[in-house]
Amino acid sequence: MQNALADEYRRLSRDTTTHQPLAYLRLRRAIRNVIQHRDIEPGQTLPSERDLSQALGLSRVTVRKAIAGLVEEGLLTQRHGAGTFVAERIVKPMSRLTSFTEDLRARGLHPRSEFFERSVGEVTPEESMALNLSPGVLVVRLHRVRYAEDEPLAIERSVVPASVLPDPHEVHDSLYEALEHHNCRPVRALQRLRAVLLGARQARLLHVTTGSAGLHIERRGFLDDGRVVEFTTSWYRGDIYDFVAELQTD
Ligand code: 16G
Numbered sequence: 001m002q003n004a005l006a007d008e009y010r011r012l013s014r015d016t017t018t019h020q021p022l023a024y025l026r027l028r029r030a031i032r033n034v035i036q037h038r039d040i041e042p043g044q045t046l047p048s049e050r051d052l053s054q055a056l057g058l059s060r061v062t063v064r065k066a067i068a069g070l071v072e073e074g075l076l077t078q079r080h081g082a083g084t085f086v087a088e089r090i091v092k093p094m095s096r097l098t099s100f101t102e103d104l105r106a107r108g109l110h111p112r113s114e115f116f117e118r119s120v121g122e123v124t125p126e127e128s129m130a131l132n133l134s135p136g137v138l139v140v141r142l143h144r145v146r147y148a149e150d151e152p153l154a155i156e157r158s159v160v161p162a163s164v165l166p167d168p169h170e171v172h173d174s175l176y177e178a179l180e181h182h183n184c185r186p187v188r189a190l191q192r193l194r195a196v197l198l199g200a201r202q203a204r205l206l207h208v209t210t211g212s213a214g215l216h217i218e219r220r221g222f223l224d225d226g227r228v229v230e231f232t233t234s235w236y237r238g239d240i241y242d243f244v245a246e247l248q249t250d
Contacts, residue, residue, distance in 0.1 A: 002047045004039035006055050027066035036108040046084040094245040097189050099176035100146050109148040117143035118168035127159050130231040138162035145205050152206045158232040186221025186229050193217045213238030
């Protein structure tokens with residue numbers, strides 16, 4: 001693994017198209033790439049700070065700074081006295097507005113969706129409250145199971161104004177990619193999360209036993225001008241996901 005990382009770091013140092021002058025950012029990119037390419041698997045240990053600094057000719061401060069950023073992003077975890085590992089559980093920082101697809105790709109996993117529903121219809125009273133829409137307006141509804149390879153990780157039901165995304169079949173795997181095509185990817189979101197016990201149908205779809213722990217999350221995503229662009233209700237598997245928030249005093 002150390003060789004793969006050293007090769008990737010050197011490749012990035014030579015690459016003039018993506019040249020990143022700051023060594024710690026270059027190393028961070030190299031670590032991210034080897035995780036994405038699966039040269040290092042979840043649960044495996046990263047070479048020690050000292051080994052990395054020697055192999056790459058970098059100071060330990062630089063190596064530490066590169067690693068700290070990836071720990072914050074949730075790609076790496078640190079255990080006191082045991083070293084730094086590629087995170088096994090999916091750690092999602094609550095402060096970053098990312099999509100399911102991006103979260104999984106960052107870990108070298110292949111995300112995909114299986115749809116139960118992709119339809120257009122008149123907004124319901126609940127949806128109109130959540131999306132700030134007037135009665136009678138059309139919305140697109142997506143209901144799907146989200147997978148990493150063949151492993152189901154979440155169930156999601158998204159509602160999007162049809163004025164933003166007229167055709168639900170534009171969404172293949174990623175809703176945010178489709179919204180991006182219309183220049184309507186949310187830039188801010190409000191999210192509410194609570195613990196739930198998964199019911200029989202949800203548990204069956206997620207390949208866990210009925211009554212397993214799940215996370216019920218509602219997200220309202222906003223455009224720059226304040227319009228609500230998505231209202232998504234998700235049920236994430238509690239045995240795989242960690243949601244992490246950074247807190248600061250005022
Ligand atoms: C995440 C979001 C969900 C969003 C989806 C878009 C959480 C809890 N939920 O699952 O609100 O609609 O990503 O992902 O993070 P996509 O672009 O891969 O469809």
